[in-house]
Amino acid sequence: MRQHNQEELFKRTCDIIRPGLLQRETPLIVGAGSGGARVAEELVRSGISHIILADLPDERLLEHNIIRHPLGYRDLGRLKTEAVRDRLLDINPACQVEIHGLDFAEDRELAEHLLRKATQCHSCVDNDKARYAINEMIVENHVPAFFAGVFDGGVGGEVIRVMPGGPCYACVASMLNRSPRFEQDRDESFDYSDPDQDQYRSTAALNIDISQIALVHARVALNTLMEKYELEGGSPMEGNYVLFGNRQSAPLFPSMLHCETWQVQKADDCMVCSGLNEADCASQADEIMASATVR
Template identity: 30%
Template sequence: MRYSRQILIKNFGEEGQKKLRKAKVAIVGVGGLGCAVSQYLTAAGIGELVLIDYQTVEITNLNRQILYCEDDIGRLKVEVAKERLKCLNPEVEIKTYAEKLKEEFIKDVDVVVDCLDNFEGRYLLNEICVKNKIPFVHGAVENMHGQVTTIIPYETPCLRCIFNLKDRNETLPILGFAAGTIGTIQAGEVIKLLSGVGETLKNKLLIINLANNEFNLLNLKKNPKCSVCSKLCSNGDKDD
């Protein structure tokens, strides 16, 4: 009964639900994006979630990180998130790591969701996913705009192919609804990847400007000289 409304979707049905139930998904970063992603994946019935975030709840998080409240200030985000998500759907298994990202945390998952807020961490995540052939859904948000793409090693450009950016040493402005919009789209990408129903953002970058409701879809191509995927994928092909 919990999933009856989504089971009604054409081509999804009980088989689609079973695929979600068998899946293991890692969410790296349980902030504005991660709060939205984790809630919708939990509600959809993902079998197991892995939450990775070493930070504690701060009052400045509360305009967008909707799993938390004032009573949670000072607590580890992953601990609070696990409690709230278990209330939403106790059927979902939840594993937490209150540490910075390590390769062993995500090596055995089916999909990774990039909910980080810095490119240093994203590039590390990108390298781990390409090396281990793990699909991952990238999302980023600032102010009232953001972006989403789905990266599948060996098939699509990796994050280094698409972006060559350095982090700015400043506090970025953001409105909560922008994080919720991008995070919800990321959750949808995960569900489509796992169920095989619907078209993902593979080889495409969705750019959204919510200030004036502009949605742009860009086609992406691999960089044959990419410092990450051209090298790692070539090594992987040799091994295979």
């Protein structure tokens, strides 16, 4: 480890966030791709000193990733988690970076273990299956979370903040799927392609488009911490959904850098975060299982 001086390192930022203030915070970043790596980097640059990075097992930096990722040719072929860890340590050698390779939607035991150690969760994945799995787990474990997505073509993106007891990601997604604002982006057919494909389609977007949304994501997360620690400048966020336009694209974004914050309400009938609690339905569930035919 090279010589470093924490006081000198944070000399230009210590008036905003005192070094050491965030030492009890442990963000969990799910996805070490172009979005997740940037969010992790911004959090470390802001004073986070313990971070958990998770990505799919054997998720490596490929040549076509480089143009949109903070990493470069030096890290080609390496596990993204390992290479991003080294990048974070290059920024702050005193940072503790834990890395894990797992599929959040399938390896629930390890995923929940990581979540229980985290004080914030950042969903930087590129598919709904993983987002919904993360959503279920953060609701159950009462962990604040941030979900970000870049729209096709990189015209803009969104950041969703989920706080314990509030509307969950599925509540917000359900509302947005029905919003007329997204009408142009819709296709009413319910069929078909090949669900057996194991590769998710990567959103077409420039590096600058992804970086912009990742910065909004990191900003919302950091603001949440500033609110928590009652820091000057940490104004309460008026809403749980940020819609950000990188470029003009009607009807969503009437101008470039268009930004809106919405408060999406909790759905009373949301099957993830509302309604029945586990204890109330235990005996009913036992009856259902007892009546199920054994094959």
